[in-house]
Amino acid sequence: MFNHKKVTVKIDRPLGTFHPEHKDLYYPINYGYIEGLIAEDGEEQDAYVLGVNKPVETFSGVLIAIIHRIDDVEDKWVVVPDNMHFSISEIEEKVNFQEKYFQHTIDIFD
Incomplete structure (x- = not known):
């Protein structure tokens, strides 16, 4: 359903x-939300943007993964430029600055 869905992230x-x-x-990465898409926490869906090495205001890319927080109500989406891929360990490394506080x-998505 969400596999490689194109989305725009407001940073x-x-x-x-x-x-x-x-x-x-x-x-250390751009972080924002998907305008108009309400997540489990009642706020707009949060998203990490990987593969963009400069600050941006908005970013349009593809959803390649979802981080499911076990001890929190919200999931985080992982959005990257078209045709860019990251392994689970690469994603883990990039988002560890914040996700280290959550199970x-x-x-x-392959």
């Missing part, structure tokens, strides 16, 4: 910035 925490409330949480699994 509210660009690469190189810090979390607005947790000042020690640095974002989670990663479903990757």
Whole structure:
């Protein structure tokens, strides 16, 4: 259903910035949300953008994986440029700055 779905991410925490409330949480990747798509937590669906090595305001790409948080109500989507692939271990490495605080699994789409 979601396999390689094209989505646009509105970036509210660009690469190189810090979390607005947790000042020690640095974002080494772009992070944002899918406008108009409401997630389990009642907020717009959060997404990590991988494969873009500069801060951006928006990004259109493909959904390649979903991070399911076991001890939280929200999942995180992983969005990348067309024709770019990441393994589960590569995704884990890129999102560890934030996901290390949660038990989670990663479903990757082949």
